[in-house]
Amino acid sequence: MVNPKFGKFLKEQVDDLKRIGFLSHVRVLEGINSSKSTLDGKEVLILCAPNYLGMADHPEVMQAAKDAIDKCGAGSPAGRGIMTNSIVLDLEKKLAEFKGTEAALCYPTGYIANMGGIWPLMTAGDTIVSEELNHASIIDGCRLAKGTNRIVYKHLDMEDLENKLKESVEERSKGKTMIVTDSVFSMDGDICKLPEMIELAEKYDAFIYIDDAHATGVLGKTGRGTLEHFNAYGKVDVVMGTLSKAIGTVGGFVAGSEELYYYLHRLSRPFYFSTGFLSPPVCGAILRAIEIIEKEPQRHKRLWDNTRYFKKGLESVGFNTGISETPITPVIVGTPEGAGELSRLLYNEESIFVQAFSYPVVPKGEDRVRTIVNAHHTRKQLDYALEAFERIGRKLDVI
């Protein structure tokens, strides 16, 4: 280390991370992200990847990435304010069509989409009313919006949201008000109460920003997301999403009106000042994945059949799956040791990978492993997993 002060700072921090167990080993995937893959040299059933519709390992999606390289090259030509690959524009058009909005602007990741989406929209004097369990990327987007008034409302509590909107009328009169929420909560798998939020937004002169990261490809009759699920087309101003979950690739987007598109195109700093953009292979893969999702609705149906089957199986033997309504199904154990042990024994003894989560990712006392089934899991795999969960659950006295 060149600078001793900096070296000392890093060493102390890393020692602290080790002491609280936050520097645990991250499993290494060798090969392709499928339902069954090799992790740390061992073939396991993966039950925690948000590859909801099996797009990450779909041969046509992988081929489309290769074809796009042949057609458009490997990288982005320049920052988006200078020059854009035509395939990026094709993708943005397709995304807008898929999400049912006028336009969609792409970002390199969902995380950056939230930062680049929220930050420029909210300026000094504006008010952000944010749901308690919002994803870190929303929180960081709000933090970057300097000079804004920030209010947090309780998880899914529409009465609290209304009270907070009422109490802040004077403060809010200085600018715009944005209500911002995850549409599917990534740790509990529950869904925001969008119809009630729309009513409150109309009543209290606010606009709504939803994060459709875990809803895109999942919610709605054909997997288009939260607007389709609640038939709320035209009632939400901003819909952010990620392409790294059900779409199986990488990237993020912010969708809404044409004006939103042009505004962000010029004023979203993470967008404008970056050359590191969605590359042609990624765009090609996403375009093909969306085409497949549209053409093969049976995948979406199978995702939900598998979800119901697996959730019911876990609940029937006594596991606490919380308030999940989606393929994200937590198995709540309640202690960090218990959650860690459940994950460890499932991996070591049953060849199943599910990740354990503890505080600060989830509240204290709600330590869990988070399961996510996908459309490609077979009934045989799910039955095997249910039996394994039951065996290990009994061994650990969790059920």
Ligand SMILES: Cc1ncc(COP(=O)(O)O)c(C=O)c1O
């Ligand atoms: C609700 C939510 N929003 C945003 C993101 C960030 O998306 P990405 O992984 O594409 O950066 C995630 C990812 O985990 C998420 O769960």
